[in-house]
Amino acid sequence: MAETMTPLRKTALNAVHRAAKSKMVDFGGWDMPVDCCGLVAEHMAVRTAVGVFDVSHMGDIQLRGPGSLAAVQQLCMNDASKLAVGQAHYSAMLYPNGTFVDDVVVHKLSDNDYLIVINAGTREKDVEWVRKTIGHMPGVHVNDFSDYYTQLAIQGPRAAETLQKLTSTDLSTIKNYWFTWGQVCGLHNVMIARTGYTGEDGFEIYIPSDEATSAQVWADVLAVGAEFGILACGLGARNTLRLEAAMALYGHEISDTINVLEAGLGRYAKLDKGEFVGREALLKIQAEGGPKRKLVGLEMIERGIGRDGYPVFALDGRRIGEITSGSPSPFLKKNIALAYVPVEFGALDTEVAVEIRGQMVKAKVVPTPFYKRAKKST
Amino acid sequence: MAYPANYRYTKEHEWIQVDGKIGTVGITDYAQNSLGDIVFVDLPKVGDTIEAGKSFGSVESVKAVSDLFAPVSGTVTAVNDELKDAPEKINSDANTTWMLKVELSDAKQVDGLLTAADYEKFTSEETGH
Incomplete structure (x- = not known):
């Protein structure tokens, strides 16, 4: 309700x-x-x-004007200077502590025009964040084209x-x-x-x-x-x-309490491109030995379906983490889940237990994505 | 799909068909349709007792898990083992795909359940917004 x-x-x-x-x-x-x-x-x-x-x-946010590239670069973790006109890439807007405002797809419409596609549930927050973060920068207009x-x-x-x-x-x-x-x-x-x-x-x-x-x-x-x-x-x-396909969903695998490196999305954070919001925090986490927990794929090996929010335990009974998304996989016909666990439990084939309605059900760490389409020439 | 007139129903969308002291329990067509593709059913064992209004197991579709609520109190006398490997049978025919047979501890409890007409009215109110 x-x-x-x-x-x-x-x-x-x-x-x-x-x-x-x-x-x-x-x-x-x-x-x-x-x-x-x-x-x-x-x-x-x-x-x-x-x-x-x-x-x-x-939602769709347009950044337009001679300062638009500088604004995108400050706002989003991927390196938009590498985009050609007509090209898009996966990226994210981060808080200063390296956690997620939202994950986004940045499209370069022209040299002075970028379209950032954002999530539905975070629309207002995102638009507000964009205006607050880069609204003062010269030569950029922010337009909310979501509707x-x-x-x-x-x-x-x-x-x-x-x-x-x-x-x-x-x-x-x-x-x-x-x-x-x-x-x-x-x-x-x-x-x-x-x-x-x-x-x-x-x-x-x-x-x-x-x-x-x-x-x-x-x-x-x-x-x-x-x-x-x-x-x-x-x-x-x-x-x-x-x-x-092990793609992140805001509020599940990524959120304002999960950082980019924990989420395994560090490859989209271009730390060498120059300053952007969240960069310093990510550099600090790296310098201190990397994240303490990581997102892993789980496959249930005993009967049961691990679902969003179900706790994950080590086999010795210690609670070690939580499932962020879990479901039967209609194509693979297995019960799969994504979960955060301490890095020492992240190795492939590590066995863990998921508490499903009071019962401990075994699962193991498997490679992600769970499903990858066959490459064909396009 | 029509709801059989000789069954009784709960507001949690279970049906029960009573024959003497034995009640046969399943979930309604409305329930299977709301759940979508059913992939897993967790049921008690023969000899377990169930209590009216309390959860006796769960049914899971791809997208959600739902508790099953006992329409009556009693002792489980049979479990439909077919559902272990073919839970989707509930989607194809909820009216005849049973889950449990129960020996009723208090046959009068059945009188408190919804009739087919009551249940149909109840579900149309639940969907009609």
Whole structure:
């Protein structure tokens, strides 16, 4: 039950989801579909064919002006000076202590124009943080474009074939984590990015957020994908897909109490690029021998499903950590989890126990990602 | 899916079909539909006692775990072992896929449970917002 009476926010496709009888949940204050046609079926459609997600609840912050690169560099841990126009990368905004404001994808739209895609549940906090942190810097305007776009994620091995039927842009020319603008469903200047949150190939498109346009594009994607078995997918499948791919979720693997090095995302923190918020803290943690705990993949070896928040124990009974995300894996048909444990428990094949409703159930540390798609030439 | 008129129901979405002193227990179609793909069922053993209104086990879908609540008090006389390897049977036919058989310790408890009509009304109120 919601504790406050704040009405849930809706994407432009809300009526479409409700008409389709999708199961809706409150996700970070948004009324979103969690299950459209059955979580497992949706999950498998994305792994083996194609699925489409409404991810319009994600936010979009634009930094524009001659000072925009300097602002992005101060705000985000990855090195945006390495981005070409039309290229994107995974990054994060950090607090001075090296923990997460949010993880983000930074897109370089032009030399003086960057688009930072942020999480839904952290939108207001993020926008406020951006204004506070770089608002005073010269030559940069901050625009919150979050409500301007309906963002659709078309994901799966047949995503390119599906979307290709709706655009004249040759999608084969867009490499992973690059983007372009093209005509989609007759709409001009649509941003088409080869990005996603499923561990599969796929695209995210940004279309105008009016209800009629959004509903039309949604219907068109489902129609052209029908021959491949496309399914409308909800946040339930989005979560199990990203968990198999071991991608972080804010509030779970990353938060304002977990730092970048603990989260295993140090490779995206470019400590040699110059000053950015959180850099000093990360350097200090490194100088002091690195983080004390780390994020590991667990696979249950006894019967039971470890879930978010379940405590993790050493086999001698000491409590050592907690699961951040855990679920049955629909594709791998195993029970998997991500958990923070002290680094000395982080070696592969280390056995631990998860307390599941009062019972100790054995699990072992396994490599992540749990699932990695086969590389094919794109 | 219609709720069989000869069953009784709980507000926690279990059903019970009573035949003499033996009650057969499962979860409703509404429950399986809310849960989604069921992957795991944790049930007591034959000979265990269950108590009306108290948790007797759990059912897990991919996305969530839910307690199972006993519609009546009694002693478990049979457990549907099929559900160990094929819990998804509950999704395909919740009305006939039973979990437990219980010897009732107080048959009058059944009278306090919802009828099919009551239950249907209850669930339509729960979804209709």
